Amino acid sequence: MEKKPALHIDAVSKIYGGKVKALKSITLTVQPGDFFALLGPNGAGKSTLIGILSSLVNKTSGRVEVFGVDIDQNFPLAKQHLGVVPQEFNFNQFEKVKDVLIFQAGFYGIPRRAAESRAQELLELLGLWEKRNTPSRSLSGGMKRRLMIGRALMHKPRLLILDEPTAGVDIELRRSMWKVMQELNSQGTTIILTTHYLEEAETLCRNIAIIDRGELVANSSMKSLLARLDHEEYLLDLAKSHHFEVLPEVPHGQLLQMDENTLALSVRKASSLNDVFSVLTACGIQITSFKNKTNRLEELFVSLTQGGKTA
């Protein structure tokens, strides 16, 4: 049987008010089962694209298919396949947590009993079962985000799109949300994620698209995108604080003083770090620890998006 892409976007453009070209003929395919990152600096067109998928924004031209269903020809069916988690909390804040989910089930014609058990399953998965009778307005920000995810999952969509689900969420909670997303993905849900945390995209996603000013500037596997980097960057902690007048030359790389306790090392990929450390040892420079300097995806992002203004 032919496998239909979870999402196929074909030459989609959006011009706001006849002049702002928010999307310029974007073509993109996401395969079923994928965990896909959609990145771009502010104003790149991500929200516009997500808005088009959830029919909140009318595209100017192009075609969108969700599991083979054209959203213009059969939006109700496409919608069955699709769960979208927007950035803003747009549930009724006066409703109890469980009722937010039950109410959503009504939109999809899910019978009450099935809705009850689905809601329980999701609230447990999301760590919200204890809060089921709490008015949703009194949840913490992180809990509200999880509630938004639960609501989008009530009708068991095959494709889940999350627009910055971990924005402003503390690290511990972000990691617990990663777990939930990974769990959903391993159960077969295709996930598309927009995020400002590039580390998050690198950790979770197998494939990636980067858009900038309405255009696709990268679209490949995460692995092959990262392989484009030909240098590794490290931070080396010095055993003793020291200010170097001249830094030693190291093979296939370069040293830079960051502060009196830290050196930065840029070295060609796959070259031997032993050679570098031999030079340092010979110069009497003791290193106590070292780590990767920046998130590698971040470097690429900045180079691909002409400054990566926000991410």
Ligand code: ADP
């Ligand atoms: P992102 O989500 O990547 O930050 P957006 O899709 O919000 O980007 O915006 C893309 C471009 O479209 C920006 O230049 C933005 O100012 C413009 N834009 C977004 N929404 C509207 C709108 N409703 N009317 C006019 N211009 C808009």
